[in-house]
Amino acid sequence: xxxxxxxxxxxxxxxxxxxxxxxxxxxxxxxxxxxxVGLSAMEKTNDRFVSNRKAIGVQRMLESQILGLMPVVAxxxxxxxPPQGKISVFEGRPDSMxxxxxYSLSEAARGYPRxxxxxxxxxxxxxxxxxxxxxxxxxxxxxxxxxxxxxxxxEGGPPMPQFTPxxxxxxxxxxxxxxxxxxxxxxxMVPTPEKEIWLPVWNVPDALPSAIRIxxxxxxxxxxxxQLLTVTAPLHITKWVLGPYAD
Numbered sequence: 738x739x740x741x742x743x744x745x746x747x748x749x750x751x752x753x754x755x756x757x758x759x760x761x762x763x764x765x766x767x768x769x770x771x772x773x774v775g776l777s778a779m780e781k782t783n784d785r786f787v788s789n790r791k792a793i794g795v796q797r798m799l800e801s802q803i804l805g806l807m808p809v810v811a812x813x814x815x816x817x818x819p820p821q822g823k824i825s826v827f828e829g830r831p832d833s834m835x836x837x838x839x840y841s842l843s844e845a846a847r848g849y850p851r852x853x854x855x856x857x858x859x860x861x862x863x864x865x866x867x868x869x870x871x872x873x874x875x876x877x878x879x880x881x882x883x884x885x886x887x888x889x890x891x892e893g894g895p896p897m898p899q900f901t902p903x904x905x906x907x908x909x910x911x912x913x914x915x916x917x918x919x920x921x922x923x924x925x926m927v928p929t930p931e932k933e934i935w936l937p938v939w940n941v942p943d944a945l946p947s948a949i950r951i952x953x954x955x956x957x958x959x960x961x962x963x964q965l966l967t968v969t970a971p972l973h974i975t976k977w978v979l980g981p982y983a984d
Contacts, residue, residue: 795965796965796966796968798842799912800968801840801845802840802870803949803970804970804971804972805839805840806836806837807839808825808945808974808978809826809836809837809878810823810825810826810979811823811824811826811879812878812879813888814879814885815885815887817882822896824885824898825898825943826878828900829923829936830921830937830938830939831920831937832857832919833903833921834853834855834856835853835884835900836852836853837850837851837852837853837881838851838853843872850875851872851873852871852872853872854870854873855870855912855921856868856905857919860914860915860956864915864956865915866917866918867911867913867916867919868914868916868951868953869909869910870909870910871905871906871909872908884901886899886901887899895942895943897942913965915956916953916956917956918953920937920952920953921949921950921952922937923936923937923938923939923946923948923949923950924946924949926944926946926975935950943978944977944978948970948972949969949970950967950969950970951969953965953966953968
């Protein structure tokens with residue numbers, strides 16, 4: 738009789754049930770918090786990885802575009818009219834640059850050459866500046882000649898070709914954004930290698946720079962991310978561009 742009474746009284750009390758549910762809730766909450774922290778850390782790591790890859794990719798693309806520069810010669814034809822003289826198709830200013838390159842963003846080193854037009858413009862909501870590039874298939878010297886608006890004399894040298902302004906458009910590609918500054922300088926080749934001359938404006942109409950440097954810095958530096966650095970790309974075209982070519 739005693740054993741039967743003990744069997745009927747065995748089981749969980751309400752207090753034990755509440756304690757078990759509370760412990761299970763705390764364990765579940767701890768697991769959820771750990772998962773949330775882990776997912777947040779993974780997301781931050783992935784964002785940092787993507788940002789670093791983007792910074793490296795931009796620098797590599799800029800170097801490849803400059804290294805693919807082609808020494809193109811065209812006739813300056815303002816408004817598509819009669820030629821006014823041979824020009825070297827290269828325009829270099831502190832905030833813009835124009836040349837023909839064998840490297841394109843869409844096809845890399847494959848496909849047709851491209852006319853590349855770089856320009857520094859204000860950022861969105863006037864937040865810093867951004868570097869954009871227009872890319873058009875190079876269709877030949879006549880295409881470039883139509884962009885020439887005339888020849889302007891420079892002090893102590895031959896006249897320099899003047900080109901139409903580089904305008905941003907829907908097809909413009911943003912190479913770098915939210916920059917504190919972005920300026921382009923051009924290295925002039927000199928007889929003595931120990932001396933370097935960097936020009937803010939390229940004013941040598943019959944030659945190309947020996948190097949191009951794009952100086953830029955982020956508007957909001959973040960030590961946790963790889964920052965965009967100055968890109969310096971050498972050019973190894975030393976021939977007089979407007980001179981005759983012979984086999």
